[in-house]
Amino acid sequence: MKKGQVTIHDIARHLNLDSSTISRALNDSPRVTVKTRERIKEAARALGYRPNLIAANLRTRRSKTIGVILPWVSRHFFSSAVAGIEQVAYKEGYNVMICQSHDEYEREVTNATALFNNRVEGVLTSVAMDTLKFDHFKQFTEESTPIVFFDRYNPEVQACRVVIDDFEAAYQVTEHLIREGHQRIAHFCGPRTLNIYEKRFSGYEKALKDHGLEPDPTLVFECRLLANDGIEGMKYLLSLPHRPDAVFSANDLAAISAMRYLQQHSDLSVPEDMAIAGFSNSPSASIISPGLTTVDQSGEEIGKAAAKRLIAEIRGEIDRGTDEVITINSQLIVRESSLGRASHL
Amino acid sequence: MKKGQVTIHDIARHLNLDSSTISRALNDSPRVTVKTRERIKEAARALGYRPNLIAANLRTRRSKTIGVILPWVSRHFFSSAVAGIEQVAYKEGYNVMICQSHDEYEREVTNATALFNNRVEGVLTSVAMDTLKFDHFKQFTEESTPIVFFDRYNPEVQACRVVIDDFEAAYQVTEHLIREGHQRIAHFCGPRTLNIYEKRFSGYEKALKDHGLEPDPTLVFECRLLANDGIEGMKYLLSLPHRPDAVFSANDLAAISAMRYLQQHSDLSVPEDMAIAGFSNSPSASIISPGLTTVDQSGEEIGKAAAKRLIAEIRGEIDRGTDEVITINSQLIVRESSLGRASHL
DNA sequence: TTGTAGGCGTTATCAC
DNA sequence: GTGATAACGCCTACAA
Numbered sequence: 001m002k003k004g005q006v007t008i009h010d011i012a013r014h015l016n017l018d019s020s021t022i023s024r025a026l027n028d029s030p031r032v033t034v035k036t037r038e039r040i041k042e043a044a045r046a047l048g049y050r051p052n053l054i055a056a057n058l059r060t061r062r063s064k065t066i067g068v069i070l071p072w073v074s075r076h077f078f079s080s081a082v083a084g085i086e087q088v089a090y091k092e093g094y095n096v097m098i099c100q101s102h103d104e105y106e107r108e109v110t111n112a113t114a115l116f117n118n119r120v121e122g123v124l125t126s127v128a129m130d131t132l133k134f135d136h137f138k139q140f141t142e143e144s145t146p147i148v149f150f151d152r153y154n155p156e157v158q159a160c161r162v163v164i165d166d167f168e169a170a171y172q173v174t175e176h177l178i179r180e181g182h183q184r185i186a187h188f189c190g191p192r193t194l195n196i197y198e199k200r201f202s203g204y205e206k207a208l209k210d211h212g213l214e215p216d217p218t219l220v221f222e223c224r225l226l227a228n229d230g231i232e233g234m235k236y237l238l239s240l241p242h243r244p245d246a247v248f249s250a251n252d253l254a255a256i257s258a259m260r261y262l263q264q265h266s267d268l269s270v271p272e273d274m275a276i277a278g279f280s281n282s283p284s285a286s287i288i289s290p291g292l293t294t295v296d297q298s299g300e301e302i303g304k305a306a307a308k309r310l311i312a313e314i315r316g317e318i319d320r321g322t323d324e325v326i327t328i329n330s331q332l333i334v335r336e337s338s339l340g341r342a343s344h345l
Numbered sequence: 346m347k348k349g350q351v352t353i354h355d356i357a358r359h360l361n362l363d364s365s366t367i368s369r370a371l372n373d374s375p376r377v378t379v380k381t382r383e384r385i386k387e388a389a390r391a392l393g394y395r396p397n398l399i400a401a402n403l404r405t406r407r408s409k410t411i412g413v414i415l416p417w418v419s420r421h422f423f424s425s426a427v428a429g430i431e432q433v434a435y436k437e438g439y440n441v442m443i444c445q446s447h448d449e450y451e452r453e454v455t456n457a458t459a460l461f462n463n464r465v466e467g468v469l470t471s472v473a474m475d476t477l478k479f480d481h482f483k484q485f486t487e488e489s490t491p492i493v494f495f496d497r498y499n500p501e502v503q504a505c506r507v508v509i510d511d512f513e514a515a516y517q518v519t520e521h522l523i524r525e526g527h528q529r530i531a532h533f534c535g536p537r538t539l540n541i542y543e544k545r546f547s548g549y550e551k552a553l554k555d556h557g558l559e560p561d562p563t564l565v566f567e568c569r570l571l572a573n574d575g576i577e578g579m580k581y582l583l584s585l586p587h588r589p590d591a592v593f594s595a596n597d598l599a600a601i602s603a604m605r606y607l608q609q610h611s612d613l614s615v616p617e618d619m620a621i622a623g624f625s626n627s628p629s630a631s632i633i634s635p636g637l638t639t640v641d642q643s644g645e646e647i648g649k650a651a652a653k654r655l656i657a658e659i660r661g662e663i664d665r666g667t668d669e670v671i672t673i674n675s676q677l678i679v680r681e682s683s684l685g686r687a688s689h690l
Numbered sequence: 691t692t693g694t695a696g697g698c699g700t701t702a703t704c705a706c
Numbered sequence: 707g708t709g710a711t712a713a714c715g716c717c718t719a720c721a722a
Contacts, residue, residue, distance in 0.1 A: 005488075007699055018709045023701060031707060053462045054403045055699030058714050063399060065442075073431060074645070079424035086418060086445050090456075095463060097410075098443050100431050111435075117398045118440060143350075256632060287601060289634040300419070352715055363693045368717055376691065400715035403698050 006049040015043055026051065057119075065095040066310060067115035069125040071103045071152075076282045077299040078126065081150060084303025085124060092311050094121070101128040103224070112136040116145075122310040123147040124303075127154060129191050129224060146313035146320040150306040152194050158321050160313070162306040164330035166196045169295045170203030172332045173248050173277050176293070178211045180340030182246035182275050186219040188233045188254045200250045200279065219244055223254070230257030238266065245274060246338070252278035252285050252294055259292070259337065275338045291335030302328050351394040360388055371396065402464075410440040411655060412460035414470040416448045416497075421627045422644040423471065426495060429648025430469060437656050439466070446473040448569070457481040461490075467655045468492040469648075472499060474536050474569060491658035491665040495651040497539050503666050505658070507651040509675035511541045514640045515548030517677045518593050518622050521638070523556045525685030527591035527620050531564040533578045533599045545595045545624065564589050568599070575602030583611065590619060591683070597623035597630050597639055604637070604682065620683045636680030647673050 008022040015022075017040070024032045025040040032040075043049075057063045066089055070078045082098065089096045097120060099111035108128045115123060116139060123140050125147065137157045140147045150162040177185050187204050190197030205215045221236055223229035233254060237244055249255035255278030259270055268274050270290055278285060281296035305326055313320040353367040360367075362385070369377045370385035377385075388394075402408045411434055415423045427443065434441045442465060444456035453473045460468060461484060468485050470492065482502045485492045495507040522530050532549050535542030550560045566581055568574035578599060582589055594600035600623030604615055613619050615635055623630060626641035650671055658665040 005699090009699080019699090020701080020710080021708055023699095024708090027701085033707065036707085051462050052403075052464060052699050054399060054408060054464055055714090056701070058397075058399045058403050058698090058716090059700045059702080061714070072428065073418075074421070074424045074428040076419070076421070076424075079419045079421075079427075082424075082427075082443070083417065083419040083445065086443060090444070095459065096443050098427070098431060098441050099435065100428065114440065117396050119397060119399055260632070284629050284632045287605070287629045287633045350715090353717095354715080364715090365694080365717075366692055368715095369692090372717085378691065381691085397715050400698090401717075403700090404715080404717045406698070 005052070006047045007052070008049070011040060011043050011047060011049055014047065015039065061119075063119045063121055064093060065097055065118065065120050066122045066124060066307070066314075067097045067099070067111075067118070067120035069099045069101055069108060069111045069115070069123065071101050071126065071128055073098060073100055077151070077280050077297065080299025081126070081303035081306075084300035084305075085307040087300075088304050088307040088311070094311065101131075103129040105130040105132070109136040112139070116140065116143075121145065122314045124150060124306050124310055126150050126152045127194070129194060132193060141321055144320065146310055148306045148310040148313070150302050152196055154195065155323070158323050160309055160322065160324045160326065162302050162309065162326045162328060163196070164295075164297050164302070164328050166199035167203040167206075169279070169297075169330045169332065170200035170248070170250075171207045172203075173279070173293070173295060174204045174207035175211065176332060176334060177246045177248060177275055177277060177338055178207065178213065180246075180271075180275065180338055182340060183213065184216070184219065184242070184244040185213070185246040185248060186221065186233075186237050186244040188225060188230065188247065188249035188251075188258070189220055189222045190225045190250050192222065197250055204248055225249070225251045225254045227253055227257040230254030230259075231261045234258040234261045246271075246276070247274065248277045248279075250279050252280045252282040252292060255279075255292060255294070256282075256284055256288060259288070271337050271339050272341070275340065277338045281333055285333070286335070290337045293335045293338035294333050296331045296333050298328065350397070351392045352397070353394070356385060356388050356392060356394055359392065360384065406464075408464045408466055409438060410442055410463065410465045411467045411469060411652070411659075412442045412444070412456075412463070412465035414444045414446055414453060414456045414460070414468065416446050416471065416473055418443065418445055422496070422625050422642065425644025426471070426648035426651075429645035429650075430652040432645075433649050433652040433656070439656065446476075448474040450475040450477070454481045457484070461485065461488075466490065467659045469495060469651050469655055471495050471497045472539070474539060477538060486666055489665065491655055493651045493655040493658070495647050497541055499540065500668070503668050505654055505667065505669045505671065507647050507654065507671045507673060508541070509640075509642050509647070509673050511544035512548040512551075514624070514642075514675045514677065515545035515593070515595075516552045517548075518624070518638070518640060519549045519552035520556065521677060521679060522591045522593060522620055522622060522683055523552065523558065525591075525616075525620065525683055526687060527685060528558065529561070529564065529587070529589040530558070530591045530593060531566065531578075531582050531589040533570060533575065533592060533594035533596075533603070534565055534567045535570050535595050537567065542595055549593055570594070570596045570599045572598055572602040575599030575604075576606045579603040579606045583613075591616075591621070592619065593622045593624075595624050597625045597627040597637060600624070600637060600639070601627075601629055601633060604633070616682050616684050617686075620685065622683045626678055630678070631680070635682045638680045638683035639678050641676045641678050643673065 101108040221233040278294040285292035446453035566578040623639040630637035
């Protein structure tokens with residue numbers, strides 16, 4: 001912001017009008033003649049006037065900005081979500097301010113403060129793995145700034161969530177593995193403090209039980225689901241006296257790194273000796289060979305839905321603060337990595 | 346932004362001080378006793394004071410925000426760049442406002458206007474494929490708001506660019522293909538109006554000539570390098586009477602889709618019958634089989650460098666408006682997709 | 691060290 | 707339909 005910028009007062013002086021008239025004209029208020037409005041707009045153009053939204057925002061007490069806090073912008077699921085968010089925000093006249101928590105609690109708190117101080121009109125967030133306290137989110141609802149969670153949420157905060165049915169999706173993956181003939185199914189689980197991982201775990205467990213398989217806790221590897229965790233998880237599973245014949249990983253990243261580890265550092269092949277399934281349907285899942293069975297979860301759809309909901313709450317079209325759940329469809333995508341002997345003869 | 350928010354005046358009234366003292370204390374000005382400062386900070390906490398940065402920004406004429414315009418947030422290269430940008434911006438106390446152009450000129454112009462009107466202190470951008478005019482960028486430099494391009498730039502705008510050496514990288518890829526014994530090398534080229542594609546094309550052409558191969562224009566397929574373009578490009582190449590034995594695609598996306606098309610819809614195999622190389626080293630490149638030979642180009646590094654430079658310009662630590670070029674290292678990554686008979690016996 | 695006064699650029703509420 | 711005036715919340719000369 002530089003000095004010497006043209007303001008509505010400059011236009012006013014130029015046309016011998018009052019700045020309030022200029023303001024009205026530029027905002028297309030009906031309370032000014034079409035003719036003078038045109039004159040004003042013309043003069044504005046000629047003088048190179050650029051509205052100062054900071055001033056307008058201060059005055060109107062609205063920032064026309066929504067804040068986003070998510071773990072990693074560069075993860076495919078999240079960047080797709082951002083793409084979706086940005087798309088609807090843009091269409092509805094909102095700016096988007098982005099922050100990454102890097103899955104760290106401290107950073108999430110700082111981000112939340114920054115967004116609050118910038119008076120964002122609403123917040124979209126997917127919570128960090130490390131987060132166990134939620135006051136930094138509650139501050140928004142307390143000031144009646146709407147907040148909408150997507151994917152990762154915490155029920156403690158009274159707010160709408162946009163999610164997929166993680167339990168059901170995980171159940172389906174597991175059931176699919178069972179139907180393909182796999183008996184000892186391991187699970188790479190994320191931090192159970194996060195709803196999505198807890199639910200995926202429960203879905204997995206329930207499917208086992210429903211099919212008469214006894215869940216074996218030694219087959220559950222809880223980690224942060226990073227690429228390296230997939231490798232460590234697979235090493236762990238291979239070290240077991242009675243190793244599993246399938247792995248259901250709570251994300252694609254760990255699934256893929258585990259699969260590649262297996263292919264490069266063991267004689268076992270996928271899916272014959274070890275079936276593998278992931279979660280998210282990242283682009284890599286369809287490209288890798290064998291193709292990775294996974295759950296399609298459109299980040300873009302989720303982002304769009306969350307942004308739409310948030311903006312509706314901002315506009316007061318919907319009651320804010322109800323902990324409603326919006327469920328986006330997900331879909332089991334079966335590829336070769338999970339097939340049993342019966343299927344790939 | 347709600348009414349009833351606590352302001353510095355409320356604190357002032359509460360402590361029988363003047364708001365200016367409150368302001369100074371909260372900004373850690375040395376011009377206020379340590380003791381009263383503590384008292385003030387304590388009261389601020391107690392009253393639940395939250396600074397209103399919009400007001401502060403209006404007053405100081407600085408928004409503490411940098412704007413980013415790029416084609417697609419969800420493309421891996423760009424989302425990595427955003428991650429890098431956000432990281433340094435956050436560290437330096439700047440917010441990041443994100444816009445997508447969807448590779449469309451009109452949208453880029455609108456985005457630029459929005460950022461301008463929000464008085465961002467600087468702009469980072471990678472230009473849209475459709476963009477042929479650059480006034481919307483020049484408006485920033487004219488108002489002495491620094492702008493830094495990354496990856497895709499246009500020399501018409503007097504501004505710093507953060508790039509890799511696209512010519513050299515493309516040259517190396519092509520030379521590598523030649524050394525592997527390939528003779529008829531096709532090229533999937535992006536819009537030549539964009540510097541990066543023009544340079545990659547030139548590098549490709551130069552390498553051919555330097556090795557005594559005559560560039561054949563019928564082997565150059567110019568397109569937008571989307572997944573479908575890779576398929577169309579490959580169809581086109583297969584339809585030629587004298588088909589090529591290698592393809593160098595100016596991005597990974599088209600390279601990978603072309604390769605998969607070949608694998609699924611022809612008898613030709615990669616790299617024996619058709620070698621393939623891409624550009625960018627997207628995550629898929631290392632995961633696909635055969636692994637895709639490509640050029641590693643770290644979006645995160647580029648984003649970080651661009652953001653650092655921009656912030657330095659904002660702070661006046663560096664002259665703005667010099668069209669300096671910052672070159673980030675890139676690296677040829679050889680994988681199986683490009684190997685010649687000699688290499689994979 | 692603290693207080694006073696004015697303004698950043700806009701919009702909103704009055705009047706006329 | 708247009709103008710005057712005040713305010714949004716904060717910062718910063720300048721004065722005391």
